[in-house]
Amino acid sequence: MASNTLNESKQLATWYFTFAFILFGAQLLFGLVAATQFVMPGFLFEILDFSVARTLHINALVVWMVFAMFGSVYWLLPDETGINTIGIKMGKLLYWIFVAAIAVVVLVYIFVQVGPADETTIWFIMEGREYIEAPRWADFGIVVVALGFVANLFLTGMKGKQTGIVTVLMADMIAFAGLYLAGMFFTDNISIDQYWWWWVIHLWVEATWEVFVGAIAAYGLITMIGAHRKVVEMWLWIEVAMLFGSGILGMGHHYFWIGTPEYWWEIGALFSALEPIPLVAMFVHVLYDWGKTQGAEEEAGNSASVINNKPAFTWFVLNAFGNFLGAGIWGFFHTLPQVNLYTHGTQFTSAHGHLAFFGAYATILIGMMYIAVQGKNNIKVLKNTKSSIWAVSMIAGGVMGMTVALTIAGYVQVLVSRAQMGATWAGYFDGQAGMWFAQGMDWRLVMGLVTFLGFLLLAKDLLTTGKNPVHER
Amino acid sequence: MIDPSVIRPEIALDDFLPIFLSSALAMLFGGFYVGIYTAVKVKMLKSWAMPIAYLFWFLTAYSLYIMGSLMHVGEFTAKALIVSMIGYLLLPHAVYHMQHQVHEENEH
Numbered sequence: 001m002a003s004n005t006l007n008e009s010k011q012l013a014t015w016y017f018t019f020a021f022i023l024f025g026a027q028l029l030f031g032l033v034a035a036t037q038f039v040m041p042g043f044l045f046e047i048l049d050f051s052v053a054r055t056l057h058i059n060a061l062v063v064w065m066v067f068a069m070f071g072s073v074y075w076l077l078p079d080e081t082g083i084n085t086i087g088i089k090m091g092k093l094l095y096w097i098f099v100a101a102i103a104v105v106v107l108v109y110i111f112v113q114v115g116p117a118d119e120t121t122i123w124f125i126m127e128g129r130e131y132i133e134a135p136r137w138a139d140f141g142i143v144v145v146a147l148g149f150v151a152n153l154f155l156t157g158m159k160g161k162q163t164g165i166v167t168v169l170m171a172d173m174i175a176f177a178g179l180y181l182a183g184m185f186f187t188d189n190i191s192i193d194q195y196w197w198w199w200v201i202h203l204w205v206e207a208t209w210e211v212f213v214g215a216i217a218a219y220g221l222i223t224m225i226g227a228h229r230k231v232v233e234m235w236l237w238i239e240v241a242m243l244f245g246s247g248i249l250g251m252g253h254h255y256f257w258i259g260t261p262e263y264w265w266e267i268g269a270l271f272s273a274l275e276p277i278p279l280v281a282m283f284v285h286v287l288y289d290w291g292k293t294q295g296a297e298e299e300a301g302n303s304a305s306v307i308n309n310k311p312a313f314t315w316f317v318l319n320a321f322g323n324f325l326g327a328g329i330w331g332f333f334h335t336l337p338q339v340n341l342y343t344h345g346t347q348f349t350s351a352h353g354h355l356a357f358f359g360a361y362a363t364i365l366i367g368m369m370y371i372a373v374q375g376k377n378n379i380k381v382l383k384n385t386k387s388s389i390w391a392v393s394m395i396a397g398g399v400m401g402m403t404v405a406l407t408i409a410g411y412v413q414v415l416v417s418r419a420q421m422g423a424t425w426a427g428y429f430d431g432q433a434g435m436w437f438a439q440g441m442d443w444r445l446v447m448g449l450v451t452f453l454g455f456l457l458l459a460k461d462l463l464t465t466g467k468n469p470v471h472e473r
Numbered sequence: 474m475i476d477p478s479v480i481r482p483e484i485a486l487d488d489f490l491p492i493f494l495s496s497a498l499a500m501l502f503g504g505f506y507v508g509i510y511t512a513v514k515v516k517m518l519k520s521w522a523m524p525i526a527y528l529f530w531f532l533t534a535y536s537l538y539i540m541g542s543l544m545h546v547g548e549f550t551a552k553a554l555i556v557s558m559i560g561y562l563l564l565p566h567a568v569y570h571m572q573h574q575v576h577e578e579n580e581h
Contacts, residue, residue, distance in 0.1 A: 234575045238568055269546075270553040277561060280504055281568060284511045288572065291515035329500040333493055338483065338544040411493070419486050 009078050009085035012092055014376055016071025017369050019099055021459065023064035024362075026106070028452045030056040035448045038441040052113050055126070055133050056106065061357060062131050063102055068365035069212060070149055073169060075372055076219045077153065081160025087152045094148040101141040105134050122186070129197055132183045139184050146177040164233030168215045168240055176208040191259030198254045205360075206275065206327075207247040213319065213364050214239040214282060220316050220364070223371060225306045227289040235285045242278035250275045256337045257344060265337045272335040276328040286320040308381050309374050311388040311461070315367030318396060322359020330355050330403065342418040346431075347440070348410030355403040358395075366458070373465045381472035387461035394454025401447030409440030488543045495543070499536035503561060505529040510565045514573075534558045 034053040036043045044053075077085050085091065108125055115121030126133040134142065150173050157166045183200035187193045218236045221227040252268025293306050307313045330352040334343035343349070374382045413431040421427025431437065465471065484492070509526035512518040541554050 228576065230578075231572060231576050234572060238571070266549050266553075269550045273550075273553050273557045274560075276500055276503070277557075277564060280507050281564075283504065284507050284565070284568075287508060287517075288511050288515055291512065291517045292576065295516060324500070324504055328504075329497050332496050332500050336544060336546065336550065338546055338550070339489075339492055339496075342484065342489070411489070414489055415486060419484065419489065 008088045008092075009074050010372070010375060012085075012088060012095060013071040013073075013075035014372055015092075015095055016067050016074060017372055019102075020064045020067035020071060020365070021369065021462070023060045023067065023102070025455060025459070027057055027060035027064060028448070028455055030054075030060060032445070032448050032452060033057075035441070035445040039445050048110070049113075052109060056109055058131055059109075059133055060106075065209075065357075065361050065365060067098075068368065069209075071372070072216055072365065072368045073149070073153060073173070075368065075375070076165070076216075077156050079223075080163045080166045080219070081156050083156065083160035085152055086155040086159060087148075090148055091152045094145045097141060098145045101138050101145075105138050108135070109133075127186075129183065131201055132180075132197075136184070139180075143177070143180065143184075146180065150174055150177050163229070164236055165215050165218050168211065168236055172208050172211045172215065176204065176212070179203050179208065194258045195255070195260060198251055202251040202254050203248065205357075206250055207244055209361060210243045210247060210278070210323075210327075211240050213323065213360060214243065216364055216368060217282065217286065217316060217319065220312065220367060220371065221286065221289045224309050224313050224316070225290060225293045227293050231292070232285075232289060235281075235288070239278050239281055239285065242281060246271050246274035246278060253335050253337075253340065256340055269336050272332075275335070276324070276332055279324045279328040283320040283324045286317060309370055310384040311382060311392070312367040312370035312374070314384070314388075314392055315363050315370065318392065319359065319363035319367065322355070322363050322396075324359075326352070326355030326357070326359030326403070330407075342414045343410065346410040346413035346417065347406045347437075348414065351403045351406035351410055354399060354406065358399045369462060370465075373462055377466040377471075379465070379471045379473055382465070383470055383472070385461055385468065385470060387457045387464070391454050391458035391461055394450050394457065396454075398447045398449075398451030398454055401450065402444045405440045405443035405447060409437045409444070412437045412440070483545055484543070492540055492543045495536045495540040499533050499540060502529045502533040502536060506533060506561075507565050511569065514569050530562055533561065 030053045033044060033048060034050055034057055037050045037053065074085065074091065112125055115125040121135075122128075123136045125135055127135060127139070153166075153173055154170055157170045160166075179200055182196045185196070187196070214236050218232045221232050222229055249267055249271040251271075252264045252266075253272045254268075255264035256268060290306075297304070297306050333352065334340050334348050370382065373379075412434050415431075416434060417423065417427040417431030421430060506526050506529035509518065509522055509529065513520055513523050513526065537554050537558060541551055546554070
């Protein structure tokens, strides 16, 4: 393997991780602005309104995760395939195109904000759909970048060693890129429009992204604790089967109230009930491999920890637990149509969104950043530091605190806005006027600040790891 | 005055908290069931803990029953929940069996 080209792929991965981390910070900052506006509605009024801050908050979330996912693939590809990443120069060029496009889109969101609500708005300012509001010119740019990324992955995967992890990633990433196309066109009928929009949002996060997490967890377990590849990949195939088996038709829980036929109630209920099962399996997967690998070492008379990257492993374990908690428990709270009728569109959804995106994706992507930092600095054993421990504690505690606060606020909305006042105009406002809702929003802001402070510590830890003598080299 | 036709009476006001708690407990107990089952199998816990795992499965099923009853789920959803619980009971056994076979093939 030509090490210089190998380094190029990993170098490109670190670029992706770096920009992802910057966007992660932006996501938290704009989230703080939006959270402040719940408490002080006049904050930045007509300068950076809630609608703009929220757009930036949720789009930065999606984009930083996509950047970190691309970075993760570029990082693991040479390790898994045993060859240089093919087309790495094109990959680098596409990276800069991607960064430039995102920078322009963000600047337009901040400084232009709204358009005349005609075709020029859709093409040059924003498309107006949650999570994928990028204007259409950027959509095409994203498709080109994604296709280039998929080409890198496929050309390398087909020529090199086709491990289970790479094979899963190849199938998963083509679905990931292809599904984006479903969010690029409009129909006049809002039900049909939303029907296709969910193909991007749901099938990304509850199918292709979850499968991606399974593949990354498999790679991480092999890299960090030396878990047996065949065992890990066996788990991966089971997870893929369960995730796609339940996740694809689990989309029905988004079709309850958008004007689609009522048979989606049954489909959504059945597959939503099954959706937490793979999340439990993923949780157990980590426990199983850790127990087996550590147990084998201890049987051989070696009591030392098998973990060679403690911070990354902490984030991976947090991922297994957080995925189960955020996507599983907080999802199952309100996934059946009988109760979703009341919870839909309340802060319950927001609570679930915060914990699920954090638990299922942010955690493992931060773990991959630690693996990259370890590899980049040739560290044999990366240890926990005070910063890494405080960072993970404050970020996880902050997100959990926000989730609990939003859940309480959502509960008030369910009782007042929906059950007592029947989803009326007056009910909408009365539900938000109560003390519990207001205090829920206060605590969400406080916990958001805790999360942001944790992020600053995480940045410090990642940036100083290379020079920290505590790690074994 | 709110038009009574817009109020949905399917779930009693006092039942929302038990519904949310029972759905959370169903998942939590389910996690304990699979977690303890696996921990015993990989010898992280002694074998006497296995009945506790099955107790957690029972608690999972009971929580789900409470949740479904309070929600007044329809016949189809009730059947779906029963199938889910039976599947959930069997799944760790099937997955562990496959894993164990793969592990044995590679270790011995």
